[in-house]
Amino acid sequence: MKDASTSLVKGKYIQKTELSSSEELSQGSSSEITVLPLDSSFHVDSMSETSSVAEEMNQSNVLKLKFQMEEMNSHPRMYLGIDPENIFIVDRLTLFLKASRADVMTVLRKIRLNESMERLGHVFCVSRSTISRRLHKNIPNMAQFLKSLIIWPERSIIYANLPLAFRANFNNVQSIIDCFEVEIEKPSKPTHQALTWSEYKKCNTVKYLISCTPDGNINFISNGYGGRTSDSKIIQECGYLDKLKPGTVVMADRGFKAVETILSEKRCSLLRPPSVATGSKMTEAEVRYTKLIASLRVHVERVIKRVREYHFLEAHSCFHHDLLALVDQIVIIACALSNLQGPLLH
Numbered sequence: 001m002k003d004a005s006t007s008l009v010k011g012k013y014i015q016k017t018e019l020s021s022s023e024e025l026s027q028g029s030s031s032e033i034t035v036l037p038l039d040s041s042f043h044v045d046s047m048s049e050t051s052s053v054a055e056e057m058n059q060s061n062v063l064k065l066k067f068q069m070e071e072m073n074s075h076p077r078m079y080l081g082i083d084p085e086n087i088f089i090v091d092r093l094t095l096f097l098k099a100s101r102a103d104v105m106t107v108l109r110k111i112r113l114n115e116s117m118e119r120l121g122h123v124f125c126v127s128r129s130t131i132s133r134r135l136h137k138n139i140p141n142m143a144q145f146l147k148s149l150i151i152w153p154e155r156s157i158i159y160a161n162l163p164l165a166f167r168a169n170f171n172n173v174q175s176i177i178d179c180f181e182v183e184i185e186k187p188s189k190p191t192h193q194a195l196t197w198s199e200y201k202k203c204n205t206v207k208y209l210i211s212c213t214p215d216g217n218i219n220f221i222s223n224g225y226g227g228r229t230s231d232s233k234i235i236q237e238c239g240y241l242d243k244l245k246p247g248t249v250v251m252a253d254r255g256f257k258a259v260e261t262i263l264s265e266k267r268c269s270l271l272r273p274p275s276v277a278t279g280s281k282m283t284e285a286e287v288r289y290t291k292l293i294a295s296l297r298v299h300v301e302r303v304i305k306r307v308r309e310y311h312f313l314e315a316h317s318c319f320h321h322d323l324l325a326l327v328d329q330i331v332i333i334a335c336a337l338s339n340l341q342g343p344l345l346h
Contacts (some may be wrong), residue, residue, distance in 0.1 A: 004272050010062075013231040016165060016174050025189055025222065031225075037130050041189065049260055051195055054124060056312070062125075064125055065102070065124060065125045067125050068124070068277060069102065069105065069129070070133060071102065072105055072109065073087065076142045079105075079108075079112060079178055080105065080108040080109060080111055080112055081108065081111065081112035081309065081334075081337050082108070082337060082340065083341055083342075084126050084306070085117035086340045089340065090104055090105065092145075093145060093203055093238070094247065096141070096145045096266065096315070097141050097142060099137075099138055099144070101139075102124055103134050103261070104136045104138070104142075106124055106131060106135070106138075107135060107138050107142055107333075108337075109123070110131075110135060110312065111310050111311075111312045111330055111334060112310055112311065112312075113311055114229060114311035114312045114314070114317055115135070117131045117132060125140060130145075132322070135323065135326070136326070139312075139326045139327050139329050139330060139333070140326070142329070142333055143328075143329035143330075143333050143336075145330040146336035146337070147332050147336065148223060148333065148336075149337075149339045150218055150219065150220070150332065150336055150339065152219045152220060152243050153217075155174060155245070155263055158213050158214065159171065160172050161213070161215045161217075162214055164259070165295070165296060165302055166214045167290060168306055170214075170249070170251070170271065170296065171249050171272060172247075172249045173214055173249045173250075173296075174213065174214075174248050174250070175211045175216065175219065175220070175243075175244075175248065175249075175250045176211065176212050176213075176250075176251045176252070176296075176297060176299060176300040177209060177210070177211045177240075177250060177251070177252050177256065177300065178210060178252070178253065178297075178300045178301065178304065179207055179208060179210070179231055179234065180207075180208055180210060180307070180315075181198055181200070181201050181205035181206065181207045181208075181315070182224075182313050182314075182315070182317065182327070182331075183201065183203050183205050183315065183316045183317060183318045183319065183321060184196060184204050184205060184206055184319040184321075184324060184327075185204070185318060185319065185320060185324075186204050186323050187204060187321075189314040192226075194228070195226035195227075195228060195229075196227045196228070197226075197227055197228055197264070198224040198228065199226030199228070200227075201227065201315070203227075204224070204227060204315075205227035206224035206225070206227065206319070206327055207224065207226065207229055207234065208221060208223075208225075208331060209221075209222040209234045209235060209238055209240060209298075210222075210300070210303065210304060210335070211230070211240065211243075212300050212303045213329045214299070214302050215344065216295075217339055218307075218336075218339050219243075219337045220238075220240055220243055220334045220340060221332060222234060222240065222329060223238060223328050224327055224328050225237075225238075230258070231255065231256055231258070231259065232256075232258040232259050232262060235259055236262060241262070241266055243264075244263070244266050246266070246267040246268065247267065247268065248266075248268040248269075249266060249268070249269050249270075249271055249328050250263060250269070250270050250271065251270075251271045251272070251293065251296065251297050251300075252271070252272050252295060252297070253273070254272050254273045254274075255303075256270065256272060257272070260272075268295055271293065272297075273290040273292065273293050273294060274286050274289065274290060276340050278297055299344060302309060303338070303344065306338045306341065306344070307331075307334050307335055307338050309338075310334040310337070312330055313330070313331065313334050
């Protein structure tokens with residue numbers, strides 16, 4: 001009852017207040033009530049300001065991207081792994097891929113410097129996911145285009161470009177081979193962990209067979225194999241033997257001893273330092289011969305070093321599993337761009 005009476009009193013008070021207010025208004029009371037008009041300009045101004053800020057940000061990004069592109073064009077070797085005289089290849093790739101110049105430079109810069117997705121997004125003023133899409137979309141097609149730069153020349157062409165160091169003693173060498181490995185993230189499956197484990201590197205790797213001509217031009221690159229795969233197995237399976245014509249002389253390190261039989265079946269020969277039995281001593285002639293071959297075979301190591309200048313393929317770059325499916329194409333791109341740099345020897 002108390003609540004009901006209170007409500008009743010309150011109701012009367014409200015009614016009385018409303019009546020008195022109405023009376024005051026009708027009598028023109030001195031206490032005027034001013035109704036302010038709705039200020040729509042606040043909403044319009046704030047929208048305009050937001051639009052202006054977005055415009056300024058877009059303009060800022062455009063200028064920033066323009067500066068970055070000019071910087072890469074000015075120093076292509078540093079940022080893209082391309083010599084200034086070969087910068088035209090960027091335009092060729094743009095046409096072939098039907099992509100923007102920024103798309104092409106994103107791929108080349110990633111392979112050259114191996115920057116994080118976040119860093120590349122900052123450079124090209126786009127999101128991390130956009131960078132990832134650019135890489136996955138363009139790397140396979142770029143590898144397809146650049147693969148034409150990795151060719152096996154005719155014997156006469158190899159001989160015509162034979163460096164002086166080879167002409168004196170080994171003028172019949174057409175191919176110098178070696179293997180190199182690139183570290184990858186540890187696979188989640190135990191089977192894959194075992195297949196990619198490298199006793200040599202003591203980590204999980206992908207392994208490649210590479211061949212170069214005596215003047216340092218890459219003329220063959222295999223697909224990737226698990227780090228535990230033997231050199232002889234890779235040579236048998238990767239398609240390298242299909243490139244060899246009867247009479248071809250291949251130079252390699254003494255670790256390729258098992259390959260000698262495989263090559264002889266193709267009527268080819270292997271040139272390598274002589275094997276030395278444990279505890280025995282090499283003759284003076286063997287020492288001279290070993291040093292001579294080592295001084296020439298080292299050029300394939302220089303070629304591999306040049307390929308590793310593309311930081312994505314450094315020995316311990318540790319390929320992320322998201323990009324592992326693209327590793328073969330990335331190796332092709334790096335080898336092709338290495339060939340654009342010209343011969344190591346004259």
